[in-house]
Amino acid sequence: MAAIYQAVLDMISLALSLLSAGVPAVAARDSFYPLLNHTTYISNISLGTYGGIYSAPSTEASPPSREDVYNYCSMPHPRVASYSLPPPVANESVSARLVYLEYLQRHQRRTPYNILPGGENQEYNCDNIHPHLYAAASQADAAAPPAPVYGQAYIDPSNPFLASYVNGTCQYPQLTLGGLLDGYQHGRDLRAVYGDKLRLLPSSPDDPTNQVWLRSSSSALTQGSAGVVLRGIFPDHDGPIPLHQQASGVDTVDRGFPCAARDTLLASIQATPEWNEHLAVTAPLRSKLAAMLGASSSDWQSTFDHFADNFQARLCNGYALPCSVRDAAECVMADQANEVFRAGDWEWNYWWRRNDNATRYIQLVEGLFIAEIVRRLDAVDQGTSALVYSHNFVHDGDIGPVLGALGITSLRWPGMASNVAFEVW
Incomplete structure (x- = not known):
């Protein structure tokens, strides 16, 4: 076990050292990750989604996709049908058993963070999911049992800000029913692989001899995802489960801690000739979207984060691409959305793999969280x-730098429920 563990640490160390030299330490499937070294990836309309999936049913779990397919709405995760043992174990050149699993995942699919500044032409309906919001004493107290209240979003038609917002019964962002169902299946699949097949997972998270550590960010998205994924993993467990979070002001995930050096470095990364070239290549598209959707502010024009987030959340929950609230005939077309997604891919690859300061940026953004993982492996x-x-x-902003640290060949935007599994045999 020690030798394999050291190999994992060596891989992380080597990946970080190779990162600045542009040498890939972790290979990826070509169908998942195209070469993203040039802005022609963005502008080549013939690439479409590059084999990616950006659609899912609104009230059903996502259909399982092949493990070599980039499915933004529900990324592939370990399943019995596709899981492979490490080659030395599979060919029986060594006798080994799995003794530890460190698993990272992004939350499941959700409504958007970013509402179009000009307003949304469609309502979002979240009546079919109940985000529960209540607290209970750590010791049972019959005198003060909590009522299991949940947040029911609504819009008052007299609210003067509604005209430039969105009608409906959702918070933004929040887990959707489709995301909840995806999470339950995700958990069941993990139980089937790491519980039933490999005999690692205990039947209960309370097992004192085979302990588990469950961690989330302080976001309701990750907490809601955890609840449904863990139900799939521990189907027979009865009672509450502790989900550990750090204080939101100093959280080591989701950029929860203040860091002036991190922000300064990002500004430098987004002022390079390469970054400006990608802005020049996409200027006609950004101009069209700005006029159509009222999205001309720097928040919407300096990166593709906001446009991609809005379009992805729509398509991944059964909604159509947006139209102008002023002219219902003026709508975002599939080719435009695909270019937005390709531009998003290029940006993620540039932030975490291609820019000259990627190693330092990973250290500033995610180094503390990576250190937590290494300490657990060491123990x-x-x-x-x-x-x-x-x-x-955790979040896409955590998965991206971890993959960058591991030296992934090239990186597309980490999709919903993107995951990384570290196994110690």
Whole structure:
């Protein structure tokens, strides 16, 4: 086990050192990750989605896609049908068993963070999901049992800000019913692989001899995803489960801590000739979208984060691409959305792989969280930990730098429920 653990640490160390030299340490499937070294990837309309999937049913779980397909709405995760043992174990050149799993995943699909400044032409309906919001004493107190209240969003038609917002019964962002169903299946699949097949996961998260560590950001998105994924993993468990979070002001995930150096470096990265070239290439598209959707501010024009987020959230939950609220005939076309998605891919690859300061940027954004993972691995190696399984519910902004640190060949935007599994055998 120690040798394999050291190999994992060596891989992380080597990946970080190779990153600045542009040498790939972790290969990726060509169908997942195209070469993203030039802006022609953005402007080549013939590429379309580059084999990616950007659609999912609104009230059903996402159909499982092949493990070699980039499915933004529900990324592939370990399943019995596609799981492969490490080659030395599979060919029986070594005798080994799985003793520890460190698992990271992005939350499941959701409504958008970014509402179009000119207003939304469609209503969002979230009546079919109940985000629960209540607190209970750590010790049972019959005198003060909480009522299981949930947040029911609504719009008052007299609200003067509604004209430039969106009608409906959702918060933005929030987990959708489709995301909830995806999460339950995600958990069931993890149970089937790491519980039933590999005999690692305990039947209960309360097992004192085979302990689990469950962690999320302070976001309702990751917490809601955790609840449904963990139900799939622990179907027979009865009672509450502790989900660990750091204080939101100093959280080591989701950029929860203040860091002036991080922000300064990002400004430098987004002032390079390469970054400006991608802005020049996409200027006609950004201009059209700005006029159509009222999205001309720097927040919408300096990166493709906001446009991509809005379009992805629509398509991944059964909605159509947006139209202008002034002219219902003026709508975002599929080719325009695909260019937005390709531009988003290019930006993520540039932030975490291609720019000259990618290593330093990863250290500033995600180094503290990576160190937490390494400490857990170290404790397993030293035999000082009873943990067998750690599950972290985080964000795309955490998955991206971790993949960059591992030296992924090229990086597309980490889709919903993107995941990384570190196994110690």
